[in-house]
Amino acid sequence: MKKPVNKLLVVALLSIAVVGFATFSQASISGSKHDFSQAGWSGGQICLPCHAPHDGVNVANAPLWNHELSTATYTLYSSPTLDAVPGQPGGASKLCLSCHDGTVAIDSFGGKTGNITLSGSVGTDLSDDHPISFVYDAALAVADGGLHDPTVRLSGIPGAAGTIDQDMLFSGSLECASCHDVHNANDTGGDLLIKSNEGSALCLTCHNS
């Protein structure tokens, strides 16, 4: 009973993706580094390694998550000039780290335990990575002095017309997916960036110097 139902809803999810992303540009998850359909372990599926229509891993505020989560504790970014207070990765970032910290196999999804791990990626030491999982609001922009107000500044993401807060933040929080589009709607360079970083355009969306 479980399998045919899953397949049907995956088709439904797939058509949402086609309608939702195809208009942005020619790039898409198909053929990107997140298209695992050609990998032997995925069962030919694109969405299923990450999402399940039913019976997935229950993650608060996550889109129907189907991948086993990591239980790692991370070393966080810190610096004397940082005004924000990053916490242990939350929300959307935990989803990325469920593969990219290298402690959980990428093929551990849908209740199966896999054995292919992603080594040499982001890892559990985030101290050398852009800070994540903190609130980026108007007050932080004022305190820092070198940031745009995220509630006013437009994101400039192709196909989106909102502010940084609306298009890039997750309940006001900066996460991995503030800079990356896991579904690769806009990036052809292989880094799945949410918008081009040519001339540091991505960085200068939020930083004003």
Ligand code: HEC
């Ligand atoms: C490599 C993992 C991965 C794959 C593969 C993947 N997604 Fe996602 N998806 C995510 C993550 C992580 C989020 C939450 C972060 C975000 O919204 O950017 C998300 C968010 C979503 C959302 C809600 C937010 C939004 O962007 O609209 C939908 C709908 C969605 N995915 C559909 C799909 C469909 C359909 C497929 C297959 C064509 C797919 N995803 C493939 C990881 C993945």
Ligand code: HEC
């Ligand atoms: C199901 C496991 C899985 C999830 C979940 C996942 N990724 Fe990936 N990601 C991969 C794999 C596997 C690759 C390909 C690595 C390679 O080719 O060496 C990859 C590639 C990438 C790349 C391209 C650069 C590179 O290392 O090759 C980026 C950037 C990336 N992922 C970011 C993210 C972000 C951000 C999220 C969450 C929004 C996320 N990923 C969620 C498994 C995952």
Ligand code: HEC
């Ligand atoms: C502030 C923007 C930003 C945030 C936040 C961010 N990234 Fe990236 N990421 C980039 C850019 C830009 C690149 C392109 C290559 C480079 O400059 O290192 C990149 C490259 C990558 C790569 C490929 C190169 C590598 O180092 O392996 C992966 C994988 C990746 N990011 C995953 C993640 C994950 C997972 C998170 C959250 C823990 C995250 N990123 C958060 C901007 C960001």
Ligand code: HEC
């Ligand atoms: C979505 C918005 C956003 C994007 C895109 C972004 N940043 Fe940031 N960045 C921030 C915020 C907010 C902080 C926290 C600043 C603070 O609290 O001092 C930060 C912090 C930093 C810091 C640490 C500052 C310190 O005082 O330690 C550096 C360095 C940095 N960003 C560089 C970059 C670079 C380089 C890029 C492009 C690859 C980039 N950022 C893209 C929002 C962003």
